[in-house]
Amino acid sequence: MKLIAKGAEACIYxxxxxxxxxxxxxxxxxxxxxxxxxxxxxxxxxxxxxxxxLRLHAIGVRVPGLIALGKFSICMEKLEGMLLKxxxxxxxxxxxxxxxxxxxxxxxxxxxxxxPANVMICNSLPYLIDFGLSSFTNGAEDKAxxxxxxxxxxxxxxxxxxxEAYLTNSxxxxxxxxxxxxxEKRGRYQNRNLE
Amino acid sequence: MLVxxxxxxxxxxxxxxxDGGKILANEKAMYKIGATGMIPAEVxxxxxENAEGVISAALEKAGILPSDLEGICYTAGPGMGxxxxxxxxAARALASKLKIRIVGVNHCVAHAEITREMGRLSDPIMxxxxxxxxxxxxxxxxxxxxxxxxGETFDIGVGNMLDNFARAANxxxxxxxxxxxxxxxxxxxELPYTVKxxxxxxxxxxxxxxxxxGKVPVNDLSYSVQxxxxxxxxxxxxxxxxxxxxxxxxxxxxxxxxSRLRQMLQSMASEQGIRFGFAPNEYNADNGGMIxxxxxxxxxxxxxxxxxxxxxxxxxxxxxxxxxxG
Ligand SMILES: Nc1ncnc2c1ncn2[C@@H]1O[C@H](COP(=O)(O)OP(=O)(O)O)[C@@H](O)[C@H]1O
Ligand SMILES: [Mg+2]
Numbered sequence: 430m431k432l433i434a435k436g437a438e439a440c441i442y443x444x445x446x447x448x449x450x451x452x453x454x455x456x457x458x459x460x461x462x463x464x465x466x467x468x469x470x471x472x473x474x475x476x477x478x479x480x481x482x483l484r485l486h487a488i489g490v491r492v493p494g495l496i497a498l499g500k501f502s503i504c505m506e507k508l509e510g511m512l513l514k515x516x517x518x519x520x521x522x523x524x525x526x527x528x529x530x531x532x533x534x535x536x537x538x539x540x541x542x543x544x545p546a547n548v549m550i551c552n553s554l555p556y557l558i559d560f561g562l563s564s565f566t567n568g569a570e571d572k573a574x575x576x577x578x579x580x581x582x583x584x585x586x587x588x589x590x591x592x593e594a595y596l597t598n599s600x601x602x603x604x605x606x607x608x609x610x611x612x613e614k615r616g617r618y619q620n621r622n623l624e
Numbered sequence: 625m626l627v628x629x630x631x632x633x634x635x636x637x638x639x640x641x642x643d644g645g646k647i648l649a650n651e652k653a654m655y656k657i658g659a660t661g662m663i664p665a666e667v668x669x670x671x672x673e674n675a676e677g678v679i680s681a682a683l684e685k686a687g688i689l690p691s692d693l694e695g696i697c698y699t700a701g702p703g704m705g706x707x708x709x710x711x712x713x714a715a716r717a718l719a720s721k722l723k724i725r726i727v728g729v730n731h732c733v734a735h736a737e738i739t740r741e742m743g744r745l746s747d748p749i750m751x752x753x754x755x756x757x758x759x760x761x762x763x764x765x766x767x768x769x770x771x772x773x774x775g776e777t778f779d780i781g782v783g784n785m786l787d788n789f790a791r792a793a794n795x796x797x798x799x800x801x802x803x804x805x806x807x808x809x810x811x812x813x814e815l816p817y818t819v820k821x822x823x824x825x826x827x828x829x830x831x832x833x834x835x836x837x838g839k840v841p842v843n844d845l846s847y848s849v850q851x852x853x854x855x856x857x858x859x860x861x862x863x864x865x866x867x868x869x870x871x872x873x874x875x876x877x878x879x880x881x882x883s884r885l886r887q888m889l890q891s892m893a894s895e896q897g898i899r900f901g902f903a904p905n906e907y908n909a910d911n912g913g914m915i916x917x918x919x920x921x922x923x924x925x926x927x928x929x930x931x932x933x934x935x936x937x938x939x940x941x942x943x944x945x946x947x948x949x950g
Contacts, residue, residue: 437863461891462855465812542821546867562820578821 438474438561443507450509452493454478455502456561471501474561479503481538481560488536490529491556508558510551514544518583520590526555527594530575533557535600539564539571543578569601573609580609625924626688627695628679628718629916630711633703633731634755635662637671637710639682640913642920645741649685650906650913651678657797661787668706675714682912693724695928697919700728701940702756708936716934725928728935729919730945731910732877736761736771737921737947738914739876743901749774749870751861751889752942754877754910755783758857760822760864761942769947774864775822782853783879785826789849792834793842803846804882810847813840817852822864824856854885858892865896872899880908921948 430453434441442453456471475498482505485492493505513522526548533540540547541562549556564571576595580588596602631638631652638652653674655667683690698715701708712728719726736750750761750771760775780788786800795802813836816828833849865873873893879885880902893900907914922928925948929935 437859437866459858459892460895461858461888463812463851465814466817466851466855469814470817574820 436559450507451496451504452507453502453504455499475499475501475503477563478560481563481565484536484538484565485533485557485560488532490533491554492560493556493558508549508551508556510549510556512546513548513550513555514546514582516550518545518587520587522550522553522555523583523587523590524594526579527591528598529555529557530591531595531597531599531602534572534575534602534605537565537567539566539568540575541571543575544582545579567601569605569608570612572601572605573612576605576609577612625694625920626686626692627697627916627920627923628682628693628715629729629734629912629914629919630675630679630696630698630715631731631734631910631912631915632668632671632675632707632709632711633699633701634707634910635667636910637674637678638910638912638915639679640911640916641682641686641688642913642916643686645917645920647913647917648688649682650911651681651685652909652911653678657799661791661798662704664704664706667704668710671707671710675710678912679714679718690718690722693718693722695724695920695923696722696726697729697915697922698726698934699731699734699915700935701937702731703936703938705936705938708938712934712936716931720931725923726931726934727919727922727928729915729922730940730942731915732757732759732761732942733771733945733947734914734918735876735908736874736942737918738907739874739880739901739903741917742903742907743874745872745874745899745901747870748872748874748901749861749864749868750874750876751857751880752877753782753857753875753879753885755787756781757877758782758824758826758879759942760861762864762868762870763947769949770945771942771947773941773943774868775824775860778818778820778823778825779827780830782826782857783877785830785853786849786879788830789833789846793837793845795842795846800879800882803850804884806843807847807850807884808843810841810843810845812851813844813848815848815852817856819856819859822860822867824860826853826856829853850882850884854882854888857885858888861889862892862896865898870898872901874900875902876908878909881905918948922946924948 547559761771764772791798818825
């Protein structure tokens, strides 16, 4: 097992078995919090990430395939590619992200942490990853937050491609975009720039 | 430059004196919070009674006369309107009498800047935790130098949550520090935990903890409330550190006085291999010294307000205030 990435919550290892490459995402212990809370959060998020991956896979949203599930770890397919944040960003890619998001939201699933660091580009197609903060809800506010995070992180031209595809493909897209305007007006996000 | 700073945004009236970034005096008088919480007009009245004495004490401590002052600053917000007015009116009266320059200071910027100075931090992720506010801040140079908000509470500040819980649990005084004392020897009970990216929420936690008062031991409950709330803050801060690629963490504001919160942030910083810094407690509580410190920097850059334009703003956003230096 080789460590390939270390995020805020998890360590990502690559491993090979049966001549194939896999990724193991393990949520690590945080010494700053009490063990009871630490165990609960790591288990909850691992479970919720796996559940969302399965559900999205079933409805045809591109995600890494789930291979095996442990209490704090998920073994999944390894995507050969780069993070959206580190690649040449094109309108075409953002159109695909918009379509995927529409499908996912119409299904009642929100990502919870949708940034260019949580999208991987593989054979020129976007795959969504990192579902630890995802939830099953049809709330317009939660859906709007998914859009807002992306909007704050990329150029307005790229975001436009995403939003157009989202509106065309989502049944509830219009309501979500209206709510997004509302959220932005509230001020707390007015000057927020996550670059 | 000898500068007097006045603070009265909440329960404290403070007067501080700074000179070349050194704090020569930091005097204060606090409104005693009762079972009913804070009634702004009543607090403001107490500030009016205390103002003169506190200002005189600061001048005496610094060993200067009013006529030695070269500038005056006051907290322009955020805070409670009637309270903010007290420092504003006192500052304007002094500025006009002494014929010296005056400028309004953002309260959050003052907390963050004094902490950057005293905690020896240069470009940190700053966790600002007070009664009414809880935000994750980072310096940003564009379009002007300011603290941008990277994450914040969806609802109430962590300080207000602790105060409200203290009141519900009949802790005395009904104050966040009583929750810290009551948590000694507690055991962890499961409570609602809400973090979304770099934002967090405390109302679900407060509601559940309030329901449980009287049904479980108060030290278990106090302990669990603290652990849950502070873990939320640490998680969001850690995410901000990684997203922004910063190498330092600071904590400021009233709740920064809590030693458990500092211990948790220190543990997280060590894990990340980065520096953690904070100011002495007298600067984490509301105080005039930090207002003098931040105001002196503004005045040194030639920034001051006309007497007739000295405003206050209850909702003065931290990200709309210019931060001097750079
Ligand atoms: N299935 C995968 N295939 C290849 N790389 C992956 C895969 N999943 C995650 N990674 C890599 O690991 C990094 C962190 O994964 P992520 O799930 O986003 O965890 P975190 O919660 O720590 O951000 C990603 O940015 C990516 O580089
Ligand atoms: Mg990630």
